[in-house]
Amino acid sequence: MAESAIGGSAGRTSHEEVGLRFEVDGEIATITLDRPDRRNAQTFATWSALAHIGETLPQQVRVVVVRGEGPSFSAGMDLRMFTPEGIPGQESLADFALLGESAFEQRIAQAQQGFLWLRRPDIVSVAAVQGHAIGAGFQLALACDLRVLADDAKLCMKEPALGLVPDLTGTKPLVDLVGPSRAIEICLTARVVGAREAAVIGLAELVVAPEDLAGAVGDLTAALLTADRDAATATKRLLQGARNRTLEEQSAAERREQVARVKALFAGS
Numbered sequence: 001m002a003e004s005a006i007g008g009s010a011g012r013t014s015h016e017e018v019g020l021r022f023e024v025d026g027e028i029a030t031i032t033l034d035r036p037d038r039r040n041a042q043t044f045a046t047w048s049a050l051a052h053i054g055e056t057l058p059q060q061v062r063v064v065v066v067r068g069e070g071p072s073f074s075a076g077m078d079l080r081m082f083t084p085e086g087i088p089g090q091e092s093l094a095d096f097a098l099l100g101e102s103a104f105e106q107r108i109a110q111a112q113q114g115f116l117w118l119r120r121p122d123i124v125s126v127a128a129v130q131g132h133a134i135g136a137g138f139q140l141a142l143a144c145d146l147r148v149l150a151d152d153a154k155l156c157m158k159e160p161a162l163g164l165v166p167d168l169t170g171t172k173p174l175v176d177l178v179g180p181s182r183a184i185e186i187c188l189t190a191r192v193v194g195a196r197e198a199a200v201i202g203l204a205e206l207v208v209a210p211e212d213l214a215g216a217v218g219d220l221t222a223a224l225l226t227a228d229r230d231a232a233t234a235t236k237r238l239l240q241g242a243r244n245r246t247l248e249e250q251s252a253a254e255r256r257e258q259v260a261r262v263k264a265l266f267a268g269s
């Protein structure tokens with residue numbers, strides 16, 4: 001098992017201090033949102049820590065599991081950020097509103113770095129979701145390649161109801177998975193999507209009983225690791241690009257990846 005801390009000019013903050021646990025066991029890394037008393041609410045410090053984990057992920061890791069401690073996966077952004085007092089030691093939304101547009105966008109871009117790396121082709125990310133996944137919580141689950149849901153999971157894109165847009169990279173995967181019409185309906189009504197519906201509309205690969213969630217994620221992880229490492233990376237890269245390519249372009253991409261694979265397999269023989 002290995003753990004790391006978040007470096008920075010202001011010193012080092014442990015993941016625990018921002019409510020995260022990070023554990024590595026061979027080829028599997030597990031990130032646990034660990035503030036169950038606040039239903040794993042997220043802050044800018046959470047997103048910096050997630051970005052740091054992505055930047056320093058040990059090279060041997062092939063699967064990253066993202067899970068939440070307690071009854072909820074995550075209740076989304078810490079609502080204290082809406083208050084004038086904010087969160088001690090962190091900027092509030094009121095502070096951000098005073099920034100220039102470009103500086104504010106830069107802060108959002110930093111937060112998004114905590115989510116974007118989960119799509120890297122050399123890893124597969126799996127969200128294990130029980131209970132509520134609201135706002136930033138739903139977006140964190142959407143940032144992962146795969147979602148395994150406990151049957152008590154409740155997904156909700158609350159941002160528009162609070163006067164915001166979902167901006168933590170969740171809108172593209174949501175539209176890719178359910179289409180623009182369903183995405184508009186889910187976001188603008190801020191309704192709860194339950195686990196069974198999530199599976200039917202493509203938001204979950206698997207739905208299991210809450211007590212089976214860890215076991216199901218373990219089984220899925222083991223199955224993912226049976227693929228050859230380089231072939232898995234090349235295949236994920238190929239599949240990720242498919243939607244934005246024509247059939248001819250995708251066929252050409254398949255050829256390029258396969259030539260590289262076969263050459264690597266027979267190198268030196």
Ligand code: CAA
Pocket residue numbers: 037038039041042071072074075076077078079080132134135136137158159162164165166167168
């Ligand atoms: N921020 C800070 N604290 C939170 C929180 C949040 N988002 N969600 C829950 N908590 C705290 C509660 O205040 C409560 O604290 P106390 O024990 O000190 O009173 C504790 O966590 C437990 O909460 P509940 O008693 O409400 O727990 P529950 O299991 O009955 O309900 C819940 C869980 C449905 C998630 C409910 O807590 C809830 O609705 N939370 C707010 C969800 C929300 O609106 N999130 C913002 C989403 S928008 C977003 O995320 C913005 C963005 O990305 C840009």
